[in-house]
Amino acid sequence: MATDSVVEGLRARVRELEEELNRVRRHETHRAKIGKMSAEVVDSNPYSRLMALKRMGIVQDYEKIRTYTVAVVGVGGVGSVTAEMLTRCGIGKLLLFDYDKVELANMNRLFFQPHQAGLSKVEAAEHTLRSPPQSKKKVHFSFSIFGQSLESFFFSSNFSKGGLQEGEPVDLVLSCVDNFEARMAINTACNELGQIWMESGVSENAVSGHIQLIKPGETACFACAPPLVVAANIDEKTLKREGVCAASLPTTMGVVAGILVQNVLKYLLHFGTVSYYLGYNAMQDFFPTMSMKPNPSCDDKYCRQQQEAYKVSLCRFISHSQGQIQRCLRMDLPVLLCKMVAGKRRLNRES
Amino acid sequence: MATDSVVEGLRARVRELEEELNRVRRHETHRAKIGKMSAEVVDSNPYSRLMALKRMGIVQDYEKIRTYTVAVVGVGGVGSVTAEMLTRCGIGKLLLFDYDKVELANMNRLFFQPHQAGLSKVEAAEHTLRSPPQSKKKVHFSFSIFGQSLESFFFSSNFSKGGLQEGEPVDLVLSCVDNFEARMAINTACNELGQIWMESGVSENAVSGHIQLIKPGETACFACAPPLVVAANIDEKTLKREGVCAASLPTTMGVVAGILVQNVLKYLLHFGTVSYYLGYNAMQDFFPTMSMKPNPSCDDKYCRQQQEAYKVSLCRFISHSQGQIQRCLRMDLPVLLCKMVAGKRRLNRES
Numbered sequence A, B: 001m002a003t004d005s006v007v008e009g010l011r012a013r014v015r016e017l018e019e020e021l022n023r024v025r026r027h028e029t030h031r032a033k034i035g036k037m038s039a040e041v042v043d044s045n046p047y048s049r050l051m052a053l054k055r056m057g058i059v060q061d062y063e064k065i066r067t068y069t070v071a072v073v074g075v076g077g078v079g080s081v082t083a084e085m086l087t088r089c090g091i092g093k094l095l096l097f098d099y100d101k102v103e104l105a106n107m108n109r110l111f112f113q114p115h116q117a118g119l120s121k122v123e124a125a126e127h128t129l130r131s132p133p134q135s136k137k138k139v140h141f142s143f144s145i146f147g148q149s150l151e152s153f154f155f156s157s158n159f160s161k162g163g164l165q166e167g168e169p170v171d172l173v174l175s176c177v178d179n180f181e182a183r184m185a186i187n188t189a190c191n192e193l194g195q196i197w198m199e200s201g202v203s204e205n206a207v208s209g210h211i212q213l214i215k216p217g218e219t220a221c222f223a224c225a226p227p228l229v230v231a232a233n234i235d236e237k238t239l240k241r242e243g244v245c246a247a248s249l250p251t252t253m254g255v256v257a258g259i260l261v262q263n264v265l266k267y268l269l270h271f272g273t274v275s276y277y278l279g280y281n282a283m284q285d286f287f288p289t290m291s292m293k294p295n296p297s298c299d300d301k302y303c304r305q306q307q308e309a310y311k312v313s314l315c316r317f318i319s320h321s322q323g324q325i326q327r328c329l330r331m332d333l334p335v336l337l338c339k340m341v342a343g344k345r346r347l348n349r350e351s
Helices: A004-029 A048-055 A062-067 A077-088 A121-129 A152-161 A180-193 A250-269 A301-318 A322-329 A333-350 B004-029 B048-055 B062-067 B079-088 B121-129 B152-161 B180-193 B250-269 B301-318 B322-329 B333-350
Strands: A069-073 A093-097 A172-175 A197-202 A208-214 A277-281 B069-073 B093-097 B172-175 B197-202 B208-214 B277-281
Touching (some): A062 A250, A069 A152, A077 A093, A077 A121, A077 A197, A077 A250, A152 A180, A172 A180, A180 A197, A180 A301, A250 B079, A250 B250, A301 A322, A301 A333, B048 B062, B062 B250, B069 B079, B069 B152, B079 B093, B079 B121, B079 B250, B093 B121, B172 B180, B180 B197, B180 B301, B250 B277, B301 B322
Parallel strands (some): A069 A093, B069 B172, B172 B197
Antiparallel strands (some): A208 A277, B197 B208, B208 B277
16 A cells, blocks of 8 residues: 555645646747737747838738638648748638658758658648748648549639638739649649649759749640640650659748748739749849740630630720720730720829 | 555656656657768658759759858848758858847747747757758857947958868858847958958848858959948947837848848859849849959958958959069059950960
8 A cells, every 4th residue: 555645745746747848839830819919029029021012011901811812732842841831921811732641851951840741741731830920711622633633623612712811812822842743733723713823843953933923814834835845745654753853942942932931922012013023043143034825725615715814804904995995906916905004004194 | 654555656657657758759859970972862862852953953062051150240130040051951061150149029030939039049040950961060159249349350250261181261141130239340351361252131120131252352342332320430329319229021032032142052062153242122023133353442451451462363364474463463453354354365265
């Protein structure tokens, strides 16, 4: 028979350990919920440095960030940092898609930690992103986008109903995948929905990357000027050799995620100039920009439909009478765009 | 008196809790130590994607990264991401300097987590950076660089003796601070030592930034063309108003940290073109580059000494005889540089 003091000592130790365990666990997952974005300049306000963008005259209505939903497809070297930046900027809702698991081989990039090896990337990202207090609401999906049946309808249904309000579409889709098959599936879904999206990519030798804004019908889609692998219908899995892997650097991926999310903020919050294409050549520190018109003979039928719809909206803008619209629709896109620019100039002179 | 079974139950619970606590804590601080950088392409190898840079023909000797020490002054929005990138790239040794504590107001940038609020930034960074397995050895310092006596000798002694080998200098110093006083202290220390360093900065409105490589005597130092606040000897603390804070974005800071560490990798591992100055204008996605020669009338006497030493080394390169060196030293730096370029061209033609 034990004495009461032994039992009391053991009970005290159990309480102590339980408290310690709770404390350690809280440190891992602590998340203060904050209802309103405050502009108050105090050390305890996680929004003060974001809301300062208003006082500095950069963004007119920063709080609007809380009303937007962004879908991030691919939560690897670029996608994970993209998701973290959006969370810390206070995005309303984030949808994450990835089929893959965290590996130690990913540790040369930012974000994932060695103890997360073996977890799904979406699950690990959720754990990390739960912590910063900026995000109001986050929903996460996990799905194989490399399965036997890589279908664009999976993306269509999630993009068209995944918004902050139930059944509403998302505001923007970001592609952070590392292969053409997944890009083509996202492209098809976005063309079908008329969903604006941004593409991103990093080269296999790790020293260049790019971002691209795609507005279906208005700009070239991913299929309008496809990479050789896609155009020649080559199965890209046959290109990967056993024992050979792509190089990657946290620097290049951090820069690409940074310019991607910067473009997202400029697009959603209406400030600065949104880039249609911005490249990054790390060897020479060269950052090319360009924009590309859609291909009228694009293989994607939804892209061709969106081009027609865009032409109609342009013609409506230029002229209101039915007869003029018919004449207008027979014109080429570049001619229409010139007409629109000339019309805007005339309006500016008159006003 | 309690029964033996109660005691046994409590003892089992204590064991269970201790194991659970250890498991949770291990997850927080787990770090696999890896002696050699392996190029093997397996999911468990954290170096495979870095070593692939050799096979891709980008870097000749990636392993050399393990022999270098980099000092990072300022562990805020840029410095913390810089330190994480360097760690994940496998840097040999990292020295971190900061006086400040983590605040919730920092949560709109990458890296720090809300549960670290109140910890010193260096302490919190050490905890996070202990985890990735790439780094062989890391040493951390914490010191107020904003105290009553902001002295460059503190930096001098740490930079000159902080290398991987005891008593050796560091290989590179990175300035990631947010004020001119600290930049001037780093500048003085580096001029005195002839220590090559890189400057970085982000504007108060959060939408532009830059990096700059400074080679004492060869390029302009921070005092050669000082900002107005420094030139006019204004105490910058008088410029800060109560209740007003600077804006900041994780995007801009991520891009600046990315181009900074990319420049570090290119400089240390000899690939690509190292930038002397690279700016980032986020509003227009404009990335200006330039280089600046030192000011012969620089206020910093160490800078003027380094300029003289650089002229001597240039003259030695151009001509070996003593008489010629004396003539050569009377020439201006631009004339000397032209002579050197011409000499190199002649050598190339002859070989």
